[in-house]
Amino acid sequence: MSDRIGGLHHITLCTGSAQGDIDLFYKTLGMSLVKRTLLYDGGAPIYHLYFGNETGDPGTLTTVFPFRRDGRKAKRGAGQIELCSYSVPKGAVPYWKERLTERGVPIVKVYERFGQQIIQFEHPDCGLNFELVEETADDRKPFVGGDVPPEHAIRGFHNWTVLTRDNEDMDIFMKDAWNYRELGADGAFTRYAVEGGKAAHIIDVHLQPDARPGSWFYGEGMIHHGAFAVPNLDVQHQVKLEVEGMGLTDFSDRKHRGYFESIYVRTPGGALFEATHSLGFDVDEAADRLGQEVIVSPQFRDRRDQIVTELNDPFELN
Numbered sequence: 001m002s003d004r005i006g007g008l009h010h011i012t013l014c015t016g017s018a019q020g021d022i023d024l025f026y027k028t029l030g031m032s033l034v035k036r037t038l039l040y041d042g043g044a045p046i047y048h049l050y051f052g053n054e055t056g057d058p059g060t061l062t063t064v065f066p067f068r069r070d071g072r073k074a075k076r077g078a079g080q081i082e083l084c085s086y087s088v089p090k091g092a093v094p095y096w097k098e099r100l101t102e103r104g105v106p107i108v109k110v111y112e113r114f115g116q117q118i119i120q121f122e123h124p125d126c127g128l129n130f131e132l133v134e135e136t137a138d139d140r141k142p143f144v145g146g147d148v149p150p151e152h153a154i155r156g157f158h159n160w161t162v163l164t165r166d167n168e169d170m171d172i173f174m175k176d177a178w179n180y181r182e183l184g185a186d187g188a189f190t191r192y193a194v195e196g197g198k199a200a201h202i203i204d205v206h207l208q209p210d211a212r213p214g215s216w217f218y219g220e221g222m223i224h225h226g227a228f229a230v231p232n233l234d235v236q237h238q239v240k241l242e243v244e245g246m247g248l249t250d251f252s253d254r255k256h257r258g259y260f261e262s263i264y265v266r267t268p269g270g271a272l273f274e275a276t277h278s279l280g281f282d283v284d285e286a287a288d289r290l291g292q293e294v295i296v297s298p299q300f301r302d303r304r305d306q307i308v309t310e311l312n313d314p315f316e317l318n
């Protein structure tokens with residue numbers, strides 16, 4: 001099977017309120033608000049907000065569905081991505097510990113995994129956990145928002161961590177279906193990577209046999225899926241054929257997501273993975289005005305003004 005799955009592209013979270021996400025990702029972590037649009041699935045108008053670097057490059061994009069207004073709560077647990085970890089420069093953890101504390105963001109722990117210093121913290125509005133990982137070999141440009149000094153700023157993703165109760169089949173999937181290679185283990189964590197394991201090309205699988213199963217439906221308080229880059233639609237189609245040829249037929253047809261063409265597979269470990277090809281964020285908004293207008297998804301286009309009013313999830317950037 002050919003090497004065709006690339007690095008981490010974007011991750012999608014089901015959170016609480018839009019303001020809570022603005023406060024954490026935009027104001028505290030220094031991400032740019034790249035897009036304001038709506039959830040493509042279903043009929044209820046739910047925001048889909050995109051945070052990342054200034055241009056929303058793959059490997060930097062955290063997207064959120066603020067689901068509190070829908071009233072549905074999700075259960076975190078096995079069968080999900082449990083952690084989204086971002087890359088920061090060596091020595092940045094003390095700065096972030098002080099900044100997060102000052103802004104009321106709960107710190108879960110400061111620890112070491114795979115020889116790297118990590119600070120883990122909690123989303124104050126919905127309880128999801130995130131990490132900042134000190135990475136010496138990440139030369140991507142720093143994020144520029146939130147008055148975070150460039151020498152401490154986030155560069156993009158470092159890795160994601162999948163929580164599973166049994167890693168045997170997930171190990172086969174990561175190697176044979178997703179062309180990621182095992183780099184080693186640290187306690188209950190097994191690390192897989194492409195391109196030698198540079199930042200935004202790493203998946204950790206966390207084995208916890210007694211973990212309770214997590215939700216797969218949309219609801220506040222869970223990471224819904226993680227998307228991986230593929231170079232073109234022909235390769236994406238080949239991925240689907242090859243993975244289904246392994247007997248893993250829980251694979252969606254191609255879905256148009258406005259800025260991506262995407263296919264989704266339920267992995268043996270339970271986590272939902274996406275293979276996606278970017279179409280660009282300037283297809284419906286000028287490059288120098290990204291994130292300034294609410295772009296409605298097709299099912300709402302004929303009543304845009306009404307839908308924007310019905311969203312009833314206001315937020316302020318200042």
